Amino acid sequence: MRYAAHTDDDLREMLEAIGLDSLDDLFAQIPASVRLDRELDLPAGVSEPEILTDLMSLAARNRSADDLVCFAGGGAYDHYVPAVVWALAGRSEFYTAYTPYQPELSQGVLQALFEYQSMICELTALDVSNASLYDGSTALAEAVNLARATPERGRVLVSEGVDPRHVETLRTFGRGGGYEPEPFALQGGRGGHPQVGDDVACVVVQHPNVYGNLEPVRELFGAAHDGGALAIEVFDPLSLGILAPPGELGADIAVAEGQSLGNHLNFGGPYLGVIATRLDHVRRLPGRIVGETVDVDGRTGYVLTLQAREQHIRREKATSNICTNQSLMAIAAAIHLAWLGPEGLRQLGARCAAKAAYAAEALSQVPGVEMLFPGAPFLKEFALRLPVPAEQVRDALVERGYLAGVPLPDAGGRGLLVAVTERRTREEIDGFARELKAVLA
Amino acid sequence: MSDAIGAPVRRQGPPGPRTLRDLSRKGRRAWSLPPLDVPSVAVPQEHARARPPALPEVAERDLVSHFTRLSQSNYGVDTGIYPLGSCSMKYNPKIGESVAALPGFTRLHPLQPEETVQGTLELLWRLERALCEITGMARATLQPPAGACGELTGLLIMRRHHTERGDPRVMVAIPDSSHGTNPASVRLAGYQALHIPTDARGLVDVSALEKLVDDRVAGLMLTNPNTLGLFEEEIEQITRVIHDAGGLVYYDGANLNAILGRCRPGDMGFDIVHINTHKTFATPHGGGGPGAGPVGVTEVLAPHLPVPVVERDPQTGVFRLDTDRPRSIGRMHGFHGNIGILVRAYAYVFLHGRDGLREVAERAVLNANYLAERIKDVFPLAFPDARPMHEFVSTAAPLKDATGIRAMDVAKRVIDLGFHPSTVYFPLIVEEAMMVEPTETESKDSLDAFADALRQAAAEAHTDPDLLHDAPTSTPVRRLDEALAARHLKLRW
Numbered sequence: 001m002r003y004a005a006h007t008d009d010d011l012r013e014m015l016e017a018i019g020l021d022s023l024d025d026l027f028a029q030i031p032a033s034v035r036l037d038r039e040l041d042l043p044a045g046v047s048e049p050e051i052l053t054d055l056m057s058l059a060a061r062n063r064s065a066d067d068l069v070c071f072a073g074g075g076a077y078d079h080y081v082p083a084v085v086w087a088l089a090g091r092s093e094f095y096t097a098y099t100p101y102q103p104e105l106s107q108g109v110l111q112a113l114f115e116y117q118s119m120i121c122e123l124t125a126l127d128v129s130n131a132s133l134y135d136g137s138t139a140l141a142e143a144v145n146l147a148r149a150t151p152e153r154g155r156v157l158v159s160e161g162v163d164p165r166h167v168e169t170l171r172t173f174g175r176g177g178g179y180e181p182e183p184f185a186l187q188g189g190r191g192g193h194p195q196v197g198d199d200v201a202c203v204v205v206q207h208p209n210v211y212g213n214l215e216p217v218r219e220l221f222g223a224a225h226d227g228g229a230l231a232i233e234v235f236d237p238l239s240l241g242i243l244a245p246p247g248e249l250g251a252d253i254a255v256a257e258g259q260s261l262g263n264h265l266n267f268g269g270p271y272l273g274v275i276a277t278r279l280d281h282v283r284r285l286p287g288r289i290v291g292e293t294v295d296v297d298g299r300t301g302y303v304l305t306l307q308a309r310e311q312h313i314r315r316e317k318a319t320s321n322i323c324t325n326q327s328l329m330a331i332a333a334a335i336h337l338a339w340l341g342p343e344g345l346r347q348l349g350a351r352c353a354a355k356a357a358y359a360a361e362a363l364s365q366v367p368g369v370e371m372l373f374p375g376a377p378f379l380k381e382f383a384l385r386l387p388v389p390a391e392q393v394r395d396a397l398v399e400r401g402y403l404a405g406v407p408l409p410d411a412g413g414r415g416l417l418v419a420v421t422e423r424r425t426r427e428e429i430d431g432f433a434r435e436l437k438a439v440l441a
Numbered sequence: 442m443s444d445a446i447g448a449p450v451r452r453q454g455p456p457g458p459r460t461l462r463d464l465s466r467k468g469r470r471a472w473s474l475p476p477l478d479v480p481s482v483a484v485p486q487e488h489a490r491a492r493p494p495a496l497p498e499v500a501e502r503d504l505v506s507h508f509t510r511l512s513q514s515n516y517g518v519d520t521g522i523y524p525l526g527s528c529s530m531k532y533n534p535k536i537g538e539s540v541a542a543l544p545g546f547t548r549l550h551p552l553q554p555e556e557t558v559q560g561t562l563e564l565l566w567r568l569e570r571a572l573c574e575i576t577g578m579a580r581a582t583l584q585p586p587a588g589a590c591g592e593l594t595g596l597l598i599m600r601r602h603h604t605e606r607g608d609p610r611v612m613v614a615i616p617d618s619s620h621g622t623n624p625a626s627v628r629l630a631g632y633q634a635l636h637i638p639t640d641a642r643g644l645v646d647v648s649a650l651e652k653l654v655d656d657r658v659a660g661l662m663l664t665n666p667n668t669l670g671l672f673e674e675e676i677e678q679i680t681r682v683i684h685d686a687g688g689l690v691y692y693d694g695a696n697l698n699a700i701l702g703r704c705r706p707g708d709m710g711f712d713i714v715h716i717n718t719h720k721t722f723a724t725p726h727g728g729g730g731p732g733a734g735p736v737g738v739t740e741v742l743a744p745h746l747p748v749p750v751v752e753r754d755p756q757t758g759v760f761r762l763d764t765d766r767p768r769s770i771g772r773m774h775g776f777h778g779n780i781g782i783l784v785r786a787y788a789y790v791f792l793h794g795r796d797g798l799r800e801v802a803e804r805a806v807l808n809a810n811y812l813a814e815r816i817k818d819v820f821p822l823a824f825p826d827a828r829p830m831h832e833f834v835s836t837a838a839p840l841k842d843a844t845g846i847r848a849m850d851v852a853k854r855v856i857d858l859g860f861h862p863s864t865v866y867f868p869l870i871v872e873e874a875m876m877v878e879p880t881e882t883e884s885k886d887s888l889d890a891f892a893d894a895l896r897q898a899a900a901e902a903h904t905d906p907d908l909l910h911d912a913p914t915s916t917p918v919r920r921l922d923e924a925l926a927a928r929h930l931k932l933r934w
């Protein structure tokens with residue numbers, strides 16, 4: 001037992017104080033019939049250097065984005081994580097704290113989350129944000145739950161441009177919630193015509209969409225509002241330096257996968273579920289919310305607020321079951337956004353867009369390769385049509401040092417989604433095009 | 442709506458803390474981006490942002506100072522004892538941070554080809570096997586990103602089980618002492634909550650359970666030790682009652698840390714188990730998250746686990762992600778869950794091993810019993826007849842009757858004495874509840890110091906009650922007006 005600090009004398013004195021003879025006596029109330037009469041079938045404990053060796057050897061069996069040039073996206077992106085982000089979010093007063101139930105001892109976490117909420121509101125041009133959800137997919141499920149406020153309006157229309165992993169998650173949550181997400185088709189890789197009847201709760205649009213294409217969001221949300229439904233936008237946080245924000249496009253609720261806000265790729269998690277909405281919906285917003293108040297001396301401070309929405313007060317009437325969330329990731333996001341500032345965010349978005357445009361041009365000049373949706377506007381990610389199955393190409397490019405992108409089921413499995421972040425250089429893009437040409441030759 | 446965002450809050454006295462917005466100066470910057478080495482492009486007008494977001498403009502040096510100061514106004518486990526009952530705030534070994542930060546783990550894209558992530562897949566597979574052995578389950582998913590999401594996962598598995606058998610049910614039973622996530626998860630899974638009373642011993646009232654449970658009940662959710670820190674001695678009878686009615690029994694793993702290596706949920710008759718990695722396996726809680734909520738199930742329920750599941754080819758030893766599972770409930774997370782947390786949990790499990798995990802439970806239970814003994818004459822146990830396990834519930838009701846001092850006042854005074862207080866006012870069924878969980882990583886000296894602080898506070902309630910009414914006075918802010926925060930919503934700058 002490596003992290004308990006009991007000496008033999010301590011153990012003896014403590015047992016004596018409680019009137020027991022042995023540690024086994026502490027477990028006497030467990031019926032003999034359910035006691036484990038053997039040791040767990042696990043290895044014996046090891047030292048720290050040994051566990052480090054074990055984990056280093058496992059890590060060495062992965063090929064990371066330091067080793068492979070990463071053009072993979074689809075919700076997780078190889079953006080640069082500034083050194084300062086985890087130097088600060090990694091301070092142990094933050095990461096070893098619990099949920100701030102005692103606000104006087106938790107002003108650091110509370111203020112950091114308040115600042116996160118503030119910056120998410122600025123970013124999205126919406127009124128309120130919470131202090132985080134698990135990830136983009138579960139954030140969408142929570143947004144849909146928020147939108148389904150009345151039984152008469154229960155249907156959920158989802159653009160086919162929404163990430164399929166978001167939709168699968170929504171479908172799973174829908175089995176408990178009593179709905180089935182209903183897709184509406186794209187036309188030429190974007191847009192479509194949602195049929196918004198008076199039984200529809202919400203229309204979900206992702207922008208940029210699953211192919212990287214920019215959506216006619218105002219038009220789609222106009223249709224949602226004309227039918228009396230709420231508009232939910234799935235957005236990309238780091239694009240909002242250059243793209244019009246959800247609040248200006250008519251979104252009532254905006255959700256995002258916040259991985260790119262200061263989080264490493266981490267093979268899918270921990271990431272960050274971002275949600276923001278209009279003030280009208282604040283009492284149905286799930287999760288922790290930090291509010292400003294004053295103490296008995298009139299000094300400004302921060303507390304968890306509107307707790308009457310939450311499971312620990314409302315139990316089965318709560319707006320969600322969420323308890324533990326992704327607070328530390330929200331703190332990281334706040335640091336990252338402050339590091340960027342308005343100009344850094346704009347320049348970051350512009351660099352991604354320029355490099356993606358250059359890459360799309362270079363890759364679609366490879367013989368047999370073309371854009372899957374020619375003419376559709378895109379930002380940092382785009383879809384190619386390959387002459388052979390995309391998985392095959394992707395695997396072949398791994399051998400040549402590239403994570404080529406994410407295979408799409410479209411075009412008979414010949415679609416490939418390519419993401420280009422600010423980290424990719426012209427040389428890397430040219431190299432990718434050269435190797436793609438070689439693989440397809 | 443009467444809510445006014447940014448409504449002025451009446452401020453008197455000293456100035457408030459500086460925010461990033463206060464630090465912002467036009468033109469100041471911290472960002473650093475690689476050069477634009479390709480031609481720039483314009484965003485189509487209809488999509489372009491007209492006005493930049495009003496993010497703060499700060500230098501990196503200011504950013505560091507700001508967040509460093511914020512961190513210094515926060516209490517963490519690294520600061521000292523953090524005895525929040527039901528939260529298991531134990532010391533988080535630093536080795537977990539070291540291994541989770543290895544670029545071979547952090548720099549992996551979730552949609553990389555399986556051949557390029559064999560190390561991580563093997564880690565997840567080994568961890569799944571270990572968690573199954575610890576809980577007595579057949580298979581597990583590591584996907585749920587927190588315990589509450591694990592609860593929903595387990596309940597959707599329960600739902601799928603009954604639906605497939607053509608026997609959909611409408612209710613899930615939960616004890617009245619349960620954590621709030623249980624009833625909230627029950628509702629999200631499409632069930633109604635059926636409340637089971639606690640008896641005078643602090644245990645499930647089995648005769649009430651027998652009367653309440655019938656074929657409308659899909660299952661029971663239970664922690665064991667329960668939310669009062671007591672072991673449900675009639676657990677086999679409880680699980681039998683549910684099984685006889687055709688239901689399944691769900692183990693809420695909030696208190697699994699108390700029984701590691703001593704007994705297993707599977708052997709008690711549980712069908713579904715979730716684990717909170719931050720409670721049982723010391724992954725740091727992050728000031729509110731991230732967590733991880735793996736869910737183990739019996740063989741018969743394994744086909745319903747979320748996709749993807751990690752499988753190992755027994756011939757080649759190659760690991761893959763299996764998504765072709767038609768009886769699965771679907772996906773509970775966009776990708777594979779909170780992998781970085783699972784790496785830390787793996788390190789903890791295998792560092793401790795079979796012997797170390799058993800000692801974790803022993804020391805956790807010893808510490809709770811010792812601390813209870815040290816304070817029970819001033820803060821009596823709410824259920825004095827049963828021996829507590831890893832945590833205990835005391836009550837400040839006698840103190841309140843004698844002095845008017847409440848559990849919250851005691852908690853605030855304990856802050857001034859240098860400690861994080863226990864959970865107060867939970868479980869809801871105990872008046873003036875003080876729920877204390879010291880965890881195994883506190884030394885006897887630490888427990889003695891905390892007990893002394895509680896005893897001092899109780900004594901002061903008689904001699905100098907203003908010390909408690911006015912507490913805390915040593916913190917950056919004193920008692921905060923929560924009603925004002927909810928009435929005048931100010932949720933952003």
